[in-house]
Amino acid sequence: MSKGKSIPVTILTGFLGAGKTTVLNNLLRDMSNEKVAVIINEFGDTSIDGQLVIPTREEIIEINSGCICCNVRGDLIYLLDNLMKQGEEIDRVVIETTGMANPAPVIQTFLMDEKTADFFEIDSVITLVDAKHIRQHLEEEEPKQQIAFADVLLINKMDLITKDEKINLEKQLIRMNPQAQRYFTSFGDVETKDLIGKGSFLLDNVLKIDPSLLTESHHHHHNDEVTSFVLQENRSLDMDKVNKWFAYLVRIKGESLYRYKGVLYIKHMNRKVVFQGVHMLFAGTKGDVWKKREPRKSEVVFIGKNLDHQELEEGFKNCLA
Numbered sequence: 001m002s003k004g005k006s007i008p009v010t011i012l013t014g015f016l017g018a019g020k021t022t023v024l025n026n027l028l029r030d031m032s033n034e035k036v037a038v039i040i041n042e043f044g045d046t047s048i049d050g051q052l053v054i055p056t057r058e059e060i061i062e063i064n065s066g067c068i069c070c071n072v073r074g075d076l077i078y079l080l081d082n083l084m085k086q087g088e089e090i091d092r093v094v095i096e097t098t099g100m101a102n103p104a105p106v107i108q109t110f111l112m113d114e115k116t117a118d119f120f121e122i123d124s125v126i127t128l129v130d131a132k133h134i135r136q137h138l139e140e141e142e143p144k145q146q147i148a149f150a151d152v153l154l155i156n157k158m159d160l161i162t163k164d165e166k167i168n169l170e171k172q173l174i175r176m177n178p179q180a181q182r183y184f185t186s187f188g189d190v191e192t193k194d195l196i197g198k199g200s201f202l203l204d205n206v207l208k209i210d211p212s213l214l215t216e217s218h219h220h221h222h223n224d225e226v227t228s229f230v231l232q233e234n235r236s237l238d239m240d241k242v243n244k245w246f247a248y249l250v251r252i253k254g255e256s257l258y259r260y261k262g263v264l265y266i267k268h269m270n271r272k273v274v275f276q277g278v279h280m281l282f283a284g285t286k287g288d289v290w291k292k293r294e295p296r297k298s299e300v301v302f303i304g305k306n307l308d309h310q311e312l313e314e315g316f317k318n319c320l321a
C-alpha cells in the first residue's frame with residue numbers, strides 16, 4: 001500500500017510537432033516553486049528535445065531507447081520506481097510522450113502496475129492538437145487515439161487557421177471526444193491552473209473507449225511507413241548549402257516531413273544553429289555558443305512518411321563545408 005498521498009501525474013501527448021514541448025516549457029516556468037520530475041520520451045534515438053526544453057531545477061529524465069508506449073514501458077516503471085526509492089519529495093510528474101505514442105499503454109501503466117498505482121495517480125491526460133495539420137495527421141492512427149483518451153484538449157496553432165476552419169475543427173473534435181474540455185491556444189497560451197491539479201482524469205471515460213484497459217496488456221503497433229532517421233556529422237557544414245538544402249526539403253518534401261529538428265555545427269560560427277520544422281513551417285535560430293571543450297557536431301532528426309533515407313543522407317553530406 002502507498003504510504004501517503006499519491007503523486008499526481010500529467011500526461012502530455014499529441015501528434016508530432018503539435019506543441020507539447022512549448023506547453024511543457026510554459027508549465028515549468030509557471031511551476032517553478034514545485035519539485036517536478038519531467039520524463040521526456042522521443043521517437044528516434046536522439047535527445048534533441050532535451051536541448052529544446054528550458055533549463056530548470058527539475059530533474060529531466062529522457063527515455064530514448066524507443067517509444068514509451070511500446071518497448072520502454074518497463075523503463076518507465078523502473079524510472080518511477082527509482083523516483084520513489086530516492087525518497088525525494090516530488091510534487092508532480094509530467095510525462096511528455098512521443099508524437100507517435102498511443103496514450104493507452106502509458107495510462108495503463110498507472111492503472112495496472114500495482115506498485116506504480118500505489119504511489120502515482122493520473123491527474124490529467126492533455127492532448128495537443130495541431131490545428132493547422134490535424135486533418136492530414138488523422139490519416140494516422142495515433143492522433144485519433146490521443147484525442148480519444150484526452151480529458152483536456154489543447155487545440156493549438158490557432159494563429160494559423162481561419163474562423164471557419166476553427167468552427168469545423170471544433171465540430172469534428174466534439175464528434176471524436178465530446179467529454180474533453182477544450183481550450184483554443186496559440187503557443188499553448190493557457191493558464192496553468194486549467195491544466196494542472198484539476199484531477200480531470202476519469203477512469204470511466206477511458207474504459208468506455210477501451211473496456212479492456214484494466215485487464216489486457218496493450219501493445220501498440222506503429223505504422224511502418226512512418227520512420228525516424230538521425231544524421232550526425234563531426235565535420236563543419238556550410239551555411240549557404242544548408243539553407244539551399246532546407247529550402248528544397250521544405251518545398252518538395254514538406255508534405256511527408258512530419259517533424260524535423262536539430263543542432264548544426266556551421267563553419268566560421270561560434271554559435272550552434274538550432275532549427276525545427278513541422279511540414280512546411282520551418283524556423284532556425286542561433287543557439288548557445290559552443291563551449292571550449294564541447295565536441296562540435298551536427299545532429300539532425302527527420303520523422304516522416306515514406307522517407308527516402310538515402311536521399312536525406314546524400315543531401316546532408318552535400319552540405320559539408
Ligand SMILES: Nc1nc2c(ncn2[C@@H]2O[C@H](COP(=O)(O)OP(=O)(O)OP(=O)(O)O)[C@@H](O)[C@H]2O)c(=O)[nH]1
Binds near residue numbers: 023259
Ligand atoms: N505558429 C505556431 N507555431 C507553434 C505554435 N505552438 C508551437 N509552435 C511551433 O511548432 C513547432 C513544434 O512545437 P513543439 O512544442 O516543439 O512541438 P512538440 O509537440 O513538442 O514536437 P515533438 O516533440 O517533436 O513531437 C515549434 O517550432 C514551435 O515553436 C503555435 O501555436 N503557433
